[in-house]
Amino acid sequence: MSIDLTTEIKEILLEAIRKSKREGRLPLQDIPELLLVPPKNKVHGDLSTNIALQLSRQFKGKNPLEIAQIILDNLEIEDTMINKVDLVSPGFINLWVKEDWLYQNLREILKKGEEFGKLNIGKGKRIQVEFVSVNPTGPLHVGHGKCAAVGDALSNILKIAGYKVEKEYYINDQGRQMDLLGGSVQARYNQLLGESWNFPEDGYKGEYIKDIAQEIISEYQDKYQGKKDEETREFFKEIALQKILKGIEEDLKEFGVEFDVWFSERSLYQENKLQEAIELLKERDFLYQKDGALWVKTTAFGDEKDRVIVRENGMPTYFASDIIYHQNKYQRGFNQVIDIWGADHHGYIKRMKAAMQALGYPEDFLEVLIVQFVTLIKDGKEVGMSTRGGEFITLHDLVQEVGKDVARYFFLMRSYDSHTEFDLNVAKSQSMENPVYYIQYAYARICSIIKNAKTLNLPITDLEKVNLNLLDKEEEFELIKKLSLLKETIKSAAINWKPHLLTNYLYDLASLFHKYYTVYRIITDDLELTKARLLLIECVGLVLSNTLKILGISAPERM
RNA sequence: GCGCCUGUAGCUCAAUAGGAUAGAGCAACGGACUUCUAAUCCGUAGGUUGGGGGUUCGAUUCCCUUCGGGCGCGCCA
Numbered sequence: 001m002s003i004d005l006t007t008e009i010k011e012i013l014l015e016a017i018r019k020s021k022r023e024g025r026l027p028l029q030d031i032p033e034l035l036l037v038p039p040k041n042k043v044h045g046d047l048s049t050n051i052a053l054q055l056s057r058q059f060k061g062k063n064p065l066e067i068a069q070i071i072l073d074n075l076e077i078e079d080t081m082i083n084k085v086d087l088v089s090p091g092f093i094n095l096w097v098k099e100d101w102l103y104q105n106l107r108e109i110l111k112k113g114e115e116f117g118k119l120n121i122g123k124g125k126r127i128q129v130e131f132v133s134v135n136p137t138g139p140l141h142v143g144h145g146k147c148a149a150v151g152d153a154l155s156n157i158l159k160i161a162g163y164k165v166e167k168e169y170y171i172n173d174q175g176r177q178m179d180l181l182g183g184s185v186q187a188r189y190n191q192l193l194g195e196s197w198n199f200p201e202d203g204y205k206g207e208y209i210k211d212i213a214q215e216i217i218s219e220y221q222d223k224y225q226g227k228k229d230e231e232t233r234e235f236f237k238e239i240a241l242q243k244i245l246k247g248i249e250e251d252l253k254e255f256g257v258e259f260d261v262w263f264s265e266r267s268l269y270q271e272n273k274l275q276e277a278i279e280l281l282k283e284r285d286f287l288y289q290k291d292g293a294l295w296v297k298t299t300a301f302g303d304e305k306d307r308v309i310v311r312e313n314g315m316p317t318y319f320a321s322d323i324i325y326h327q328n329k330y331q332r333g334f335n336q337v338i339d340i341w342g343a344d345h346h347g348y349i350k351r352m353k354a355a356m357q358a359l360g361y362p363e364d365f366l367e368v369l370i371v372q373f374v375t376l377i378k379d380g381k382e383v384g385m386s387t388r389g390g391e392f393i394t395l396h397d398l399v400q401e402v403g404k405d406v407a408r409y410f411f412l413m414r415s416y417d418s419h420t421e422f423d424l425n426v427a428k429s430q431s432m433e434n435p436v437y438y439i440q441y442a443y444a445r446i447c448s449i450i451k452n453a454k455t456l457n458l459p460i461t462d463l464e465k466v467n468l469n470l471l472d473k474e475e476e477f478e479l480i481k482k483l484s485l486l487k488e489t490i491k492s493a494a495i496n497w498k499p500h501l502l503t504n505y506l507y508d509l510a511s512l513f514h515k516y517y518t519v520y521r522i523i524t525d526d527l528e529l530t531k532a533r534l535l536l537i538e539c540v541g542l543v544l545s546n547t548l549k550i551l552g553i554s555a556p557e558r559m
Numbered sequence: 560g561c562g563c564c565u566g567u568a569g570c571u572c573a574a575u576a577g578g579a580u581a582g583a584g585c586a587a588c589g590g591a592c593u594u595c596u597a598a599u600c601c602g603u604a605g606g607u608u609g610g611g612g613g614u615u616c617g618a619u620u621c622c623c624u625u626c627g628g629g630c631g632c633g634c635c636a
Contacts, residue, residue, distance in 0.1 A: 050578060056616080292634090372564065444598090445599085498575085504575090
């Protein structure tokens with residue numbers, strides 16, 4: 001097991017700090033997490049830390065420069081990867097790294113291959129990510145696609161960061177909306193068979209309802225024509241649910257998203273879990289009766305008002321389902337669950353988090369991530385997305401139109417909490433405007449060069465026999481530094497739950513490669529140089545494909 | 560009215576956990592193909608980070624206030 005090189009340098013700095021503490025020159029309580037990052041400006045070195053500035057908080061009045069100087073006094077850089085150290089006002093410690101450190105990164109990447117990027121910051125902690133969870137009453141639209149992309153990518157990021165992750169879809173398969181769905185399909189079925197049949201008020205009017213009715217006709221002919229009994233209603237409800245769920249599952253699969261668990265709301269009520277939750281809440285004194293209904297005292301945990309869990313008529317509310325659903329999650333042993341919701345549900349967060357605390361779970365057991373809306377732009381104009389309007393665009397349509405890779409990238413390229421403006425014209429263009437192709441093209445170029453090298457019988461990735469010192473150009477150093485940053489980027493994406501850090505990283509890396517490619521040839525008359533450069537681009541290719549894989553975007557070998 | 564998200568270049572957005580001279584792409588203008596794929600590269604121009612206060616060595620980032628945009632405030636789901 002080789003040591004993480006950035007960690008190694010951090011350790012050297014920390015040792016200097018600990019030594020200063022032992023000597024009494026820095027009477028510290030605790031040492032904050034040491035951040036070691038490449039500065040924006042090259043004159044500030046290869047890596048930089050603000051630790052002295054951080055530490056100066058602990059003892060006011062002490063000049064950060066003095067603190068930095070004390071650390072430097074105790075810093076042993078002989079026989080390390082650090083080449084030079086500098087101290088700059090107001091207290092930054094800047095480090096220059098030996099070239100050998102950079103080369104060592106390449107060795108590590110090559111050795112680990114597809115494993116490069118894996119971390120262990122999760123330490124096996126179990127996290128559940130629940131996302132999409134759309135009511136099974138119609139097809140997924142593009143907004144759900146954004147949630148799906150974010151949830152799936154975040155799950156992959158957490159996995160590679162060392163968490164045990166489960167992806168779950170919650171199916172709201174009971175209640176009024178299911179009755180309406182069944183009723184709507186039943187009405188269309190009968191109408192298609194020539195019956196005069198009233199369409200339910202507030203029913204689902206989309207074309208897909210007619211499609212389902214048509215399917216039922218081909219499968220069952222007129223078997224249920226004109227029937228109005230309970231059994232028939234159940235039949236329509238059930239078959240509509242199954243068909244729509246199947247469609248949702250297919251659309252997601254086509255989008256590259258697969259769930260570990262499809263969890264049915266109905267199943268919650270088969271074990272009388274509601275009673276269990278109510279008992280617990282009562283015991284903990286967060287439950288009371290008022291106006292004939294049962295209320296949860298969510299205001300005790302910051303909610304604006306208390307919420308009804310069982311209605312006056314004895315029926316549990318949707319909130320009740322969600323409480324026992326999350327109780328179930330807790331009982332399944334997750335250390336933390338992340339719910340990903342659309343922006344229209346944000347008002348629900350407080351009461352859910354309050355309910356969790358009322359049940360006695362840790363405050364951060366449930367975290368909710370709110371994904372902002374998507375606006376589709378076509379020919380410079382906004383495309384309406386209401387279900388009622390005719391211009392409904394489904395996720396399926398979008399994937400057909402622009403492809404899975406482009407759709408996923410566009411949803412992930414911006415922070416999920418900013419509104420996505422999805423320009424269909426840009427997404428469809430196979431030009432430099434489209435960042436997906438820009439990145440994939442970098443990978444395809446690398447594959448193409450390696451293929452050429454093979455036809456020329458050039459030896460590839462013979463690590464021991466390559467003289468990496470020949471990689472001495474500025475562009476090469478920049479590339480290697482970027483490669484070595486992958487793990488830090490994944491770490492940051494995992495801790496902050498920000499998949500878009502990886503799309504940005506990919507773009508930067510691709511950009512550095514394209515620049516390098518333009519200035520230098522990989523395959524030259526100089527065999528030794530060629531070998532070294534081939535090794536470098538192989539590493540770039542590996543990192544590109546590893547990162548694309550995390551985001552669920554394919555890495556084509558030729559374009 | 561209250562709550563959540565948001566406001567950065569003409570447009571779409573970054574800015575890593577409060578760090579150093581706020582960066583990319585597009586659009587505009589000017590260049591580079593006898594080349595391992597030009598789906599590429601180089602250059603020019605573009606800013607009072609909506610406004611105003613505060614916190615500190617330092618604020619696009621945190622707090623208060625104000626203005627604009629989006630969304631939500633059911634014994635609906």
